[in-house]
Amino acid sequence: xxxxxxxxxxxxxxxxxxxxxxxxxxxxxxxxxxxxxxxxxxxxxxxxxxxxxxxxxxxxxxxxxxxxxxxx
Numbered sequence: 001x002x003x004x005x006x007x008x009x010x011x012x013x014x015x016x017x018x019x020x021x022x023x024x025x026x027x028x029x030x031x032x033x034x035x036x037x038x039x040x041x042x043x044x045x046x047x048x049x050x051x052x053x054x055x056x057x058x059x060x061x062x063x064x065x066x067x068x069x070x071x072x
Contacts, residue, residue, distance in 0.1 A: 004041050011037060 015030035017023075 004044075008034065008037060008041075 011030055011034050015027050015034065018027040018030060
C-alpha cells in the first residue's frame, strides 16, 4: 500500500480543509471515502501478491519455488 499512500494523504488533506472551512457534509463524505479507499488498497495488496523478477506470485505459490506447483 505504500506506493498508493499518497492518495490517502490527499484525502486526509481534503477532509481537513473541508472541516476547517465549514463544509461538514463534504468532510463526512471524505471520511467515508477514506474508509473505502483504505479497504480497496488493502484488497489490492492482498490479491496482487508479491512480485519477483517481474512475475506475479499467485496465492499459495512459494516465491522460492522455481517450478512445478504447490501440490507436487
